[in-house]
Amino acid sequence: MKTPELLITASPHLAAGDSTPKIMWHVVGSLVPVIAVSSWFFGISALLVVGAALAGALVTERACGQGGTLADGSAAITGILLGLTLPAGLPLWMAFLGGAFAIGVGKIMFGGLGQNIFNPALLGRAFLQAAFPAALTTFPAMGGPWWQFRGDNFALPFLSPHAPDTVTAATALGRMKFEHAGTPLWDLVLGSTPGSLGETSGLVILLCGGYLALRNYLNWRVPAGIFATVAVLAAALHAIDAKYPDATFMLFSGGLMLGAMYMATDLVTTPVTNAGCWIFGASVGLLVVVIRVWGGLNEGVMYAILLMNALVPYLNQWTEPRVFGLKPSRGRA
Amino acid sequence: MMMLWNRRLQFRHGVHPPDHKELTAEVPIRRLPYPDEVVLPLRQHTGKPARVTVKPGDHVERGDVVAEPDGWVSVPIHASATGTVESVDPWPHPDGSWSPAVRIAVERYSAQAARARLVPEWQTLSPAELIAAIRDAGVVGLGGAAFPTHVKLSPPKEQPIDTVLINGCECEPYLTTDHRTMVEYPERVQLGLRIMMRALGVKRAVIGVEKNKPDAIAAIRATVPADVDVTVEALTVKYPQGAEKMLITSLLGREVPSGKLPMHVGVVVQNVASAATIAEVFDTGLPLVERIVTVTGRGVRRPSNLIVPVGTKIRDLVAACGGFTEDAREVIFGGPMMGLAQANLDTPVLKGTSGVVVLGEAEIKPRRSYPCIRCGHCLAACPVFLNPQLLGQLAMKGRYQDMEAHHLADCMLCGCCGYTCPSNIPLPQLFALAKSAARRVKAPA
Numbered sequence: 001m002k003t004p005e006l007l008i009t010a011s012p013h014l015a016a017g018d019s020t021p022k023i024m025w026h027v028v029g030s031l032v033p034v035i036a037v038s039s040w041f042f043g044i045s046a047l048l049v050v051g052a053a054l055a056g057a058l059v060t061e062r063a064c065g066q067g068g069t070l071a072d073g074s075a076a077i078t079g080i081l082l083g084l085t086l087p088a089g090l091p092l093w094m095a096f097l098g099g100a101f102a103i104g105v106g107k108i109m110f111g112g113l114g115q116n117i118f119n120p121a122l123l124g125r126a127f128l129q130a131a132f133p134a135a136l137t138t139f140p141a142m143g144g145p146w147w148q149f150r151g152d153n154f155a156l157p158f159l160s161p162h163a164p165d166t167v168t169a170a171t172a173l174g175r176m177k178f179e180h181a182g183t184p185l186w187d188l189v190l191g192s193t194p195g196s197l198g199e200t201s202g203l204v205i206l207l208c209g210g211y212l213a214l215r216n217y218l219n220w221r222v223p224a225g226i227f228a229t230v231a232v233l234a235a236a237l238h239a240i241d242a243k244y245p246d247a248t249f250m251l252f253s254g255g256l257m258l259g260a261m262y263m264a265t266d267l268v269t270t271p272v273t274n275a276g277c278w279i280f281g282a283s284v285g286l287l288v289v290v291i292r293v294w295g296g297l298n299e300g301v302m303y304a305i306l307l308m309n310a311l312v313p314y315l316n317q318w319t320e321p322r323v324f325g326l327k328p329s330r331g332r333a
Numbered sequence: 334m335m336m337l338w339n340r341r342l343q344f345r346h347g348v349h350p351p352d353h354k355e356l357t358a359e360v361p362i363r364r365l366p367y368p369d370e371v372v373l374p375l376r377q378h379t380g381k382p383a384r385v386t387v388k389p390g391d392h393v394e395r396g397d398v399v400a401e402p403d404g405w406v407s408v409p410i411h412a413s414a415t416g417t418v419e420s421v422d423p424w425p426h427p428d429g430s431w432s433p434a435v436r437i438a439v440e441r442y443s444a445q446a447a448r449a450r451l452v453p454e455w456q457t458l459s460p461a462e463l464i465a466a467i468r469d470a471g472v473v474g475l476g477g478a479a480f481p482t483h484v485k486l487s488p489p490k491e492q493p494i495d496t497v498l499i500n501g502c503e504c505e506p507y508l509t510t511d512h513r514t515m516v517e518y519p520e521r522v523q524l525g526l527r528i529m530m531r532a533l534g535v536k537r538a539v540i541g542v543e544k545n546k547p548d549a550i551a552a553i554r555a556t557v558p559a560d561v562d563v564t565v566e567a568l569t570v571k572y573p574q575g576a577e578k579m580l581i582t583s584l585l586g587r588e589v590p591s592g593k594l595p596m597h598v599g600v601v602v603q604n605v606a607s608a609a610t611i612a613e614v615f616d617t618g619l620p621l622v623e624r625i626v627t628v629t630g631r632g633v634r635r636p637s638n639l640i641v642p643v644g645t646k647i648r649d650l651v652a653a654c655g656g657f658t659e660d661a662r663e664v665i666f667g668g669p670m671m672g673l674a675q676a677n678l679d680t681p682v683l684k685g686t687s688g689v690v691v692l693g694e695a696e697i698k699p700r701r702s703y704p705c706i707r708c709g710h711c712l713a714a715c716p717v718f719l720n721p722q723l724l725g726q727l728a729m730k731g732r733y734q735d736m737e738a739h740h741l742a743d744c745m746l747c748g749c750c751g752y753t754c755p756s757n758i759p760l761p762q763l764f765a766l767a768k769s770a771a772r773r774v775k776a777p778a
Contacts, residue, residue: 003633003663007697008676010762012748013669014350014506015698016428018755020706041712114704114756219709272709272722281533316723322739324717325591 008281019143020113022266023217024073030245031262032082037204041142042088045150050083055123056084056099057082057202064108074113081121081262082200085255085302086128089140089151094132098124118309119269122302123133129302137193141169169194172253176245177298195254204258209261218265221274225281225300226260226288239290244293256288259301264267269309275319276312337478342541343569344579346716348749350572350670351740352545354630355507356636363515365653367439371414371644372681373399374426374434378479380406385435391418396447396619397488401437408471408481410435413622413642415443427666427686434681437632437644452618455528463532466598470620471684472611476511476575476604477667477715479685482611485603486532488596494533495599499526501542501549502568502575505668509626511573511605513638515542515549518609519556519662521616522689525608527561528615533601538563540605541584565736572670573747577602579716590744606687626682628654632661632691641682648678650689660694678707703756711750711760721760728763731768741767 039046055080061070079099086095102124110116118273130275140150172183172193187193191201197207220272234250250256264270264284271280284304291300349450358360368669383400393399393412408731416439424434442569468483488494499505503511503670506642515522526538542550544567568574578589587598595602610621622643629636634655641650647664653656662721666686680690719740727736741764751758 003678004657004677005704006678007663008674009663009697009700010663010700010759010765011669011671011673011746012752012761013665013672013674013692013698014696014752016348016350016709016710016755017759018753018754019699020703023706023755074706109538112704114706137542158592180354192368201767209743256761261383267708272707272712272720304517316720317375320720320739321712322718323591323719325743326740327588 001185007213007246018214021072021244024077026106026215026217027212027262028073028076028080030212031084032083033204033208034201034258036079037191038084041200042140042150042197043144043146043148043190045088045140045153048092048153049075049086049088049090049095049197050080052095052229053083053086053099054079057103060108061104061175067110069113071305072113075107076102078107078120078124081198081258082124084258085121085125087136087139087151087196089149090135091137091151091155092153093155098128100129113266116268117312118197118306119263119266121248122263122306124304125302131158134184139169139171139196142192142277163173171199171298173292173298174250176249177292181243182249183250183253183254185320188249193253195308199255202252205257205261209302212261212265217276218261218267219270219277221277222265222270222281223260225278226256226285229282229285230256230289233286236295237289243331250289250292252289254292255301259305260284263301264305264308269312271312271315271319272317273316279315279319280308310317337687340674342566342583342584343571344716346714346749347571347573347579348714348752349570349614350752352506352570353510353629354493354507354512354545356507356626357627357638358512359544359637360375360509360513360636360641362625362638365416365645365649367445367642368645368649370419370646370683371416371437371439371642372434372646372679373410373413373644374424374432374681375400376426376432376685376769377643377683377685378408378409378481380404380472380481381408381483381645382433385411385421385433386419386643387421387435389418389420391570393418393437393600394448395445395480396622399437402468406481406484408468408473409620411620411622413469413644414439415445416440420751425680427673427675427680427683429673429676433570436553447619448615452615455531455615456742459742460534460632462534463528467532467558467611467614470614472607472614472621474604475477475606475610475624475685475687476600477662477671477687478687482603482607485601486529488533488601488647489517492596493594493599494601495537496585497526497530497535497538498580498600498602499532499605500577500580500602501546501547501553502580503541504575505544505672505688506570507629507669508627508664509638509688510687512549512626514606514609514625515546516552519552521609521612522553522565522605522618523542523556523558524612525610528559529601529603529608529613535601536562536681539584540565541568541580542566543568543570543574566571572749573716574743577749578644578745588673591776608716615736621684624682624684624686626650626686628691629688630656630691631693631696632663638704639698643684644681646679647689650682651678651691657691658693661691662697663692665690665692669687670752699757702758708755709753710753714749714753716747716749717745719744721764724767725758725760725763728767733774741771744768749758
């Protein structure tokens with residue numbers, strides 16, 4: 001009888017079908033329609049900005065990562081998500097720098113995949129916002145031919161970009177906050193409003209994120225918690241005083257959809273327990289409404305998520321599940 | 334027998350691995366010719382190893398005692414074939430170590446008839462006599478853990494038992510030992526159950542079988558005696574439905590407290606194969622010298638259910654199943670979720686070995702691991718609601734004491750977390766390491 005060369009491994013000897021790279025590349029794939037819609041509205045500039053952020057992320061991961069980590073797909077997600085938080089007219093070198101910062105400081109400095117505390121894409125965006133506040137809040141208007149650049153995409157580093165022909169416009173949230181002017185709901189849902197690349201088209205983001213939730217690649221409790229809290233709070237405020245926007249406006253304006261479906265559900269930086277995910281989502285929703293309504297900024301999704309990222313270890317600790325056969329115990333440190 | 338309302342009989346969490354039972358579910362149990370040699374390790378059961386009572390050169394007949402129990406939580410070991418004792422030396426043990434074992438050269442032309450013995454009429458025996466007979470027959474739990482059956486049947490007086498559960502779940506993928514036992518020997522299962530109920534003085538019993546074995550459920554239902562309170566329940570197919578604590582939750586809705594045993598909630602759980610073995614003891618007088626083993630997986634040519642003498646080597650089992658296929662890679666004792674990979678084909682089948690699974694290259698799981706991405710899938714899988722993600726991180730840092738604070742002791746190493754982990758982190762292996770480290774700290778040698 002032929003004797004095989006025996007392999008010795010520890011149990012379990014079977015594995016479920018999902019692997020970490022598979023999850024990551026599914027997320028990347030689910031972002032393709034979002035990019036496509038963005039490009040529909042913002043033309044070639046959308047692809048350029050996302051591509052530059054992606055390139056910054058990938059180059060940094062390759063250069064500073066532990067080697068072979070490009071294939072796990074996580075750096076690609078960070079790059080694309082960062083790109084989607086940027087305005088279409090952003091100079092490409094800024095997007096590239098943001099991608100490099102997101103991976104270098106947001107992830108690799110913490111020890112690489114799985115070790116980071118803050119969502120790297122949002123950290124990159126926060127860095128850009130601090131470094132180039134004017135460029136990050138210059139939003140081009142919709143429309144125009146597809147191949148037309150929506151700003152000085154090819155500005156040289158550290159030279160002030162000049163935007164000769166582009167028309168800029170205020171975002172829906174900006175108009176609401178500073179001009180008290182509304183935006184038609186269908187423009188918000190379909191995304192035909194000025195804003196960052198991924199702030200447009202809540203509907204497509206909802207569908208793509210829903211696909212990930214169905215595959216159990218994100219915990220649906222996080223976006224559910226965010227949507228529920230934002231909707232309830234916004235509806236309550238609107239009922240008290242009609243100058244506050246209503247629930248649908250709150251849900252579909254700004255970066256809430258992208259943030260709720262893709263940023264707040266980043267597996268690494270969100271709680272591992274279901275109860276923790278509910279609390280995390282509800283808290284993000286609360287912070288978003290607070291920042292939008294009473295804060296100095298007109299958009300608060302980024303800071304709401306980053307703030308809650310910092311609390312994740314505590315959420316995990318507070319919501320550690322009750323072990324089988326033990327009485328529930330509260331407040332165990 | 335009818336459920337009053339459509340209660341779903343299950344526990345929370347768990348996983349759904351593909352069961353691959355189709356390889357052997359329909360294959361009738363077949364008896365093997367005796368091998369040339371059987372090897373009987375002295376450590377085959379949970380508890381103290383048996384003490385050897387034979388020496389090289391001794392002639393033994395099938396069913397003769399070759400090792401006697403050492404203490405209460407221990408059982409005798411009987412010669413599983415007529416022959417001559419060759420040696421009592423260390424031999425490859427399924428747990429990976431070399432452990433003392435009695436090697437018996439099987440007599441070529443023996444009829445292998447057991448010595449004639451008195452078969453006591455079980456109805457006339459007292460519970461104590463029944464338990465003593467079960468112990469003398471060397472009966473242990475045949476589901477895998479090989480816990481001495483007589484210990485389970487002798488709960489302390491302050492722990493009254495009200496229900497016996499018979500575990501016919503066989504939730505491990507691939508294995509069909511219990512399934513075929515229920516289909517082919519349902520009367521033995523029922524008789525074994527009656528004897529145990531008498532030994533425990535219990536009036537009520539429930540037989541739990543996973544729904545994916547309708548023929549077994551039908552066979553068991555058809556043989557339930559009219560004069561005892563025995564019900565048969567079809568359970569949700571989910572791993573680890575056959576874990577004692579999960580089974581008790583599914584069938585009775587009772588939760589065994591952390592660190593306690595089923596008897597603390599008034600329950601004794603026995604495997605169907607153990608019940609069938611007890612029936613045989615009181616039917617023929619023959620002690621536990623043979624068992625049913627599923628030899629399966631894509632790595633063997635003819636997957637089969639076999640009755641073999643305890644102590645048959647892997648080599649002989651696989652040869653009886655047509656040999657290894659070209660892509661056979663890993664030989665596992667027990668099921669693939671909790672079983673142990675074997676390094677040596679001379680390792681013998683023990684009393685508690687329910688199956689030998691030979692995985693082919695295509696069935697082997699990916700070997701590359703990734704960092705933990707904190708997806709939480711392991712928390713959603715853990716049937717005892719631990720946080721395997723946190724435990725795994727602590728284990729990798731060697732913080733075993735912190736792991737105990739997070740209830741490592743409640744982990745039963747079922748493997749759900751490792752199965753579901755997308756990063757392929759060997760969580761159960763880390764936990765097993767941590768548990769043995771904790772044992773070393775508690776009881777310095």
